[in-house]
Amino acid sequence: xxxxxxxxxxxxxxxxxxxxxxxxxxxxxxxxxxxxxxxxxxxxxxxxxxxxxxxxxxxxxxxxxxxxxxxxxxxxxxxxxxxxxxxxxxxxxxxxxxxxxxxxxxxxxxxxxxxxxxxxxxxxxxxxxxxxxxxxxxxxxxxxxxxxxxxxxxxxxxxxxxxxxxxxxxxxxxxxxxxxxxxxxxxxxxxxxxxxxxxxxxxxxxxxxxxxxxxxxxxxxxxxxxxxxxxxxxxxxxxxxxxxxxxxxxxxxxxxxxxxxxxxxxxxxxxxxxxxxxxxxxxxxxxxxxxxxxxxxxxxxxxxxxxxxxxxxxxxxxxxxxxxxxxxxxxxxxxxxxxxxx
Numbered sequence: 101x102x103x104x105x106x107x108x109x110x111x112x113x114x115x116x117x118x119x120x121x122x123x124x125x126x127x128x129x130x131x132x133x134x135x136x137x138x139x140x141x142x143x144x145x146x147x148x149x150x151x152x153x154x155x156x157x158x159x160x161x162x163x164x165x166x167x168x169x170x171x172x173x174x175x176x177x178x179x180x181x182x183x184x185x186x187x188x189x190x191x192x193x194x195x196x197x198x199x200x201x202x203x204x205x206x207x208x209x210x211x212x213x214x215x216x217x218x219x220x221x222x223x224x225x226x227x228x229x230x231x232x233x234x235x236x237x238x239x240x241x242x243x244x245x246x247x248x249x250x251x252x253x254x255x256x257x258x259x260x261x262x263x264x265x266x267x268x269x270x271x272x273x274x275x276x277x278x279x280x281x282x283x284x285x286x287x288x289x290x291x292x293x294x295x296x297x298x299x300x301x302x303x304x305x306x307x308x309x310x311x312x313x314x315x316x317x318x319x320x321x322x323x324x325x326x327x328x329x330x331x332x333x334x335x336x337x338x339x340x341x342x343x344x345x346x347x348x349x350x351x352x353x354x355x356x357x358x359x360x361x362x363x364x365x366x367x368x369x370x371x372x373x374x375x376x377x378x379x380x381x382x383x384x385x386x387x388x389x390x391x392x393x394x395x396x397x398x399x400x401x402x403x404x405x406x407x408x409x410x411x412x413x414x415x416x417x418x419x420x421x422x423x424x425x426x427x428x429x430x431x432x433x434x435x436x437x438x439x440x441x442x
Contacts, residue, residue, distance in 0.1 A: 106179040106420035108138055109172035110147040110236055112159025114214040115187030117237065126154055133240030134184050141239070141253065141431075142423045146178060158189045165189065166196040173197070173207045179417050180256070185237040186213025191287075194218070194296050199225035208415055210255065211235050213313075213385065216283030221296035223281060223395040229415050231255050232283050232383070233391030246431060247388035253428040255391035256417045260410070261398075263390060267407040268379035270367060276376055278337040280398040280411060282309040285344075289323040292330050304335050307400050307409065309392055311342035311384030316350030317357040324366055333366075338376040338400050340409060343384030376400075378407055 117130040131152050135145045153160040160168070172181045194217060203226035209218065210231035222228040234252045237243060255261065281303055282288060288310065291297040312320065327333045347359040367377045378400065383390045398411040417424065 104419050105142055105144045105423060106417050107146055107177060108143045108180040108182050109175060109178040110134065110138070110145055110182060110184060111165075111168055111172050112152065112184050113165050113169050113193055113218070114159065114183065114189040115157060115185055116152050116154055116159035117185065118154055124154065126152055128152075130237070130240065131184070133242060134236035137239040137241055137244055138182075138236060140241075141249065142420060142427045143180075146175075152184075157187070159184070162192050166193045169193055170197060173202050173209070174205050176205065179208060179419050181207050181209040183211040183215050183235050185235055186211070186215060186284075188214055190214045190217040191290065191296070194221050197221070202226050203228060208256075208417060210252075210391070212311075213284050214287060216287035217291060217296060219283055219394045220281070220288065220291060220298060224296055224298045224302065227395070229393060229395035231391050231393055231415070234389040238389050245388050246434060247390070249431045250428065251390040253424055253431065255393070255414070257421050257425050257428065259414065259416050260412050261391075261393055261414045262408060262410040263381070263383075263392065264406065264408045265380050265382050267402050267405055269405075270364075271378045271380070271402055271405075271407065272376065273404070274338070274376045274378075274400065274402045276307060276338040276400045277397065278306040279303060280307045280309065280392065280396055280409070281394050282340075282392075283311070283394065285310045285312040285320065285323050286315065289326050292326060292332070300331070300335060303332075305337045306335075307338045307340060307398055308333070308336045309340040309342060309381060309383065309409075311344065311381075312347075313343075313345040313385035315344065315347060317347055317359045317362050320344060320347060320359065321357065321362045321365070324362070328366075328369065333370060334373040334375060336375050338378060339366075339370060340381050340400065341377065341379045342381040343386050345385045376402075378402055380407065381409070 117127040212232040
């Protein structure tokens with residue numbers, strides 16, 4: 101009997117893809133590629149390229165995007181809710197969501213960057229686990245990497261998760277346990293004081309991971325300081341830092357603050373509170389995308405310069421899981437293709 105293809109609802113809660121020389125015109129080639137990339141992996145995509153919109157800097161008006169998001173999160177026939185891309189706009193939609201209904205439905209959602217707002221709201225308001233991971237734009241032909249496809253498919257099918265990397269030279273040997281949570285630093289900081297940010301009880305003793313893109317070191321410092329003063333950083337078991345892409349590109353002189361300066365300051369600050377900081381997590385706005393679960397119990401181990409973050413139980417897709425596992429085997433045996441920057 102042929103396996104049923106899993107269904108993915110493709111949403112645009114933030115931005116969509118537009119032409120470089122005309123921001124009012126949709127980049128239909130890029131949007132079609134988002135669909136093709138998912139179909140190549142075995143999905144049936146619930147959305148066609150003709151169904152995309154553009155309004156101001158968003159993929160539709162707030163009401164259009166909210167209706168689309170609510171429908172996807174509550175549709176019992178969808179196996180995965182996946183954004184086209186990040187940008188900005190998700191936080192404008194969160195007040196429209198019924199988290200009681202969403203909690204009962206238990207949708208499977210993945211995304212990162214601006215999608216962090218929904219990841220954290222699902223955990224905070226409905227107690228649901230979800231994934232930070234590749235979005236449709238990063239899985240499209242010409243932009244996908246073999247590593248991104250593998251991370252995406254492993255997250256959906258494995259049932260457990262493990263990420264290994266070379267720890268930073270200053271990262272001490274340690275073993276910590278706690279709820280894995282976090283995501284984009286700017287989004288996490290922006291949610292403090294809102295109903296969408298996890299409660300202290302939910303994340304006390306947790307393993308908080310953070311990443312960002314295009315933020316200069318002084319702004320990274322300011323956002324980390326906000327998390328510190330709010331009592332978030334000091335209540336964690338560990339803070340794991342991923343990629344802060346292009347941070348030092350904004351450095352203007354020898355006396356300017358650099359990313360290394362910021363991280364050194366916070367390493368000392370956290371150590372005084374008994375919180376371990378580990379750097380180098382290969383996650384963020386990078387070409388070889390990876391995936392990290394949110395809202396599940398995990399373990400961080402660092403020994404002899406090698407770090408590992410793992411979780412024994414993570415959400416997986418049911419329908420078509422065997423088909424996606426076959427796609428994973430195929431990708432693993434396929435050479436990497438050339439890809440453009442995200």
